[in-house]
Amino acid sequence: MGLRYQETLTLPFDMVDVKQELKIPGFLAYCLALSGRQSDLLGRGDKEIFEQYGLVWVVTDYEVDITRLPRYQETVTIETEAISYNKFFCYRTFHIYDEAGELLIKILAYFVLIDFETRKVSPVPEELIAPYQSERVKKVARAPKYDTLEEALEQEREVRYFDIDLNGHVNNSKYLEWMYESLEYEFLITHRPTYFQLKYIKEVAPEALVTTKVVVENGVSQHEIWSNGQLNAQGMIKWGSRDDSKQ
């Protein structure tokens, strides 16, 4: 068990969609910034680890279970914990609870440390990770698998200025936004996600032309993001019909 860190958040209008429900893609970035505040408190902010080790954190995978999406002006508690790590991977959870203490969303994020100069994955330095009190494990958690997409619907889109983050590449949260937006508006307003998983394979550069691929079957959408002949990210989202919901 690692040290836990939590904050509360009352959802403002700019964090919800047309259904008045949490916008999940931007929320992934919000959660990363929140875990950054835990790291700052522990003396392990991004700036410190870059200056002391020449390393930067990179998310490789997400697995997310959604029982219910919180709504406009609802107050939630976000609790994060760096639960465990092995030679190369660190595993962090985010649990989002409503005011009654019910678990709404559970996020599992896989992180690696990259050497900024060589761009290679670095072993996790013990003294870097120590303050989080995470458990050291031998086993490498198996990241979710993805099918190869066949007969996918393809759409092109240009990378825009505000897609680029301070690392000079497309922000992680944009890939999920693109996956959502490769689906029809009508589908999106009549469905809600119950589970999704994402894999980041290669960063996307400014001004790139991106191809989104999507296959929807049996309430599941499978996604790929391509640019310059390279697979950049994969995703899978399970959807429930909003009509089935009691809300």
Added chain:
Amino acid sequence: MGLRYQETLTLPFDMVDVKQELKIPGFLAYCLALSGRQSDLLGRGDKEIFEQYGLVWVVTDYEVDITRLPRYQETVTIETEAISYNKFFCYRTFHIYDEAGELLIKILAYFVLIDFETRKVSPVPEELIAPYQSERVKKVARAPKYDTLEEALEQEREVRYFDIDLNGHVNNSKYLEWMYESLEYEFLITHRPTYFQLKYIKEVAPEALVTTKVVVENGVSQHEIWSNGQLNAQGMIKWGSRDDSKQ
């Protein structure tokens, strides 16, 4: 002088751009949510005024002076004040200060109240506005003027799912994002805004096809947003070269 309300904010990575500077378009939405928190405290939240009066707030114009854009992890104070109102318009300022108390950004926003049913502008009810202690003025502040664009560069873009807010139309902050993104990436990373003004004319619906028009001349960009043969918004941005800056 109206009642003032302030919050501090330490800029997380998802609120800054590739230059590590505040992303202004999303920040406009952030400021509106902040003024909403003042209204909630005064018993005049959006929900209350909708339920009691059938009215909704709409921003018609912005005028924004930028001395310096705050940077990643910088802590700023945002102070807002509903300064004055007349029969139809309410005027609100947002002042953004750095930790030394220097004024970085000044935002003047023009608001009207719309009758939700008739979609017509409503006179401002005295008892609705009273808690803000704004000054009642006779004079209508003159909103900035705009040139008609000639020989503009035109680009088309599709409205996307996450462009739509809980009011069912494109969020105000997206128009400024579109204006920025009608400029070249190279221009945006080598310039910074020193002033801009925006006028909202007509809302943009989901799934619309939008045309952005832009003319750049002498360090000033002029913008129009069109959809379905209708002018939706106008904007003007003054730019300074980043090389001229002392930062």
